[in-house]
Amino acid sequence: MTPRWVSFTGCTLSLCGLAVSAYLTFEHFTSSSSLTCPATGGIVNCLKVTTSSYSKIAGVPVSVLGLVFFAIMAVLQSPPAWSSPALTVRAGRILWSIVGVGTALWLVYAELSKLDAVCLWCTSVHVISLGLFILTAFATAWLEPETDAA
Numbered sequence: 001m002t003p004r005w006v007s008f009t010g011c012t013l014s015l016c017g018l019a020v021s022a023y024l025t026f027e028h029f030t031s032s033s034s035l036t037c038p039a040t041g042g043i044v045n046c047l048k049v050t051t052s053s054y055s056k057i058a059g060v061p062v063s064v065l066g067l068v069f070f071a072i073m074a075v076l077q078s079p080p081a082w083s084s085p086a087l088t089v090r091a092g093r094i095l096w097s098i099v100g101v102g103t104a105l106w107l108v109y110a111e112l113s114k115l116d117a118v119c120l121w122c123t124s125v126h127v128i129s130l131g132l133f134i135l136t137a138f139a140t141a142w143l144e145p146e147t148d149a150a
Contacts (some may be wrong), residue, residue, distance in 0.1 A: 001083075002082040002139070002143055004079075006135065006139045006143070007077055007081075007082045009135055010073075010076075010077025010082075010132065010139075011077045013077075013128050014071075014073045014074035014132065015074060016128055017066065017125055017132070018067065018070040020066075020121060020124050020128070021066030021067045021070055021125060022067060023121065024050065024062075024063035024066065024122070025063040025066075025067055029061075037121065043116065044117070044118055045117040045119070046120060046121055046122070048115060048117040048119075049111055049115055049117050049122055050119055050121075050122070052115055054110040054114060062103075066125055069099070069100050069103075073100065076089070076093040077093070077132075082143075094136060094137065097129075097132050097133040097137065098133065100132060100133060101133035103129070104125070104126040104129040107126065108126055
């Protein structure tokens, strides 16, 4: 049986990521600059990061992709999903968490090596993605799939 804290933590992280991604999506589509992040030319410059060419993948804002990622991850972290013995659910959760952390690593690389700027809001999403990956990887490795006792 999956401990409750696994699903609770996964859902909480997913909802936090969803909230930050929603905020960044709002900022993107309203062209707002209220990111409460310095835009003074230093290393911390949310506006530079969120308006750069790296803020879109295939023309889709990264924040929208974050919404999709965290919405799907919230479903995959739900108690019924953790209770499912289906290999597709277990593998899907692992693969989806790899997509999230892989994307976060690529975006951190772009921030540090291409833009010389870091967005604090984006960093929070990256940390949440890493947390989800760690939780998912370890919980999946250590927890046996649940089976129906006949």
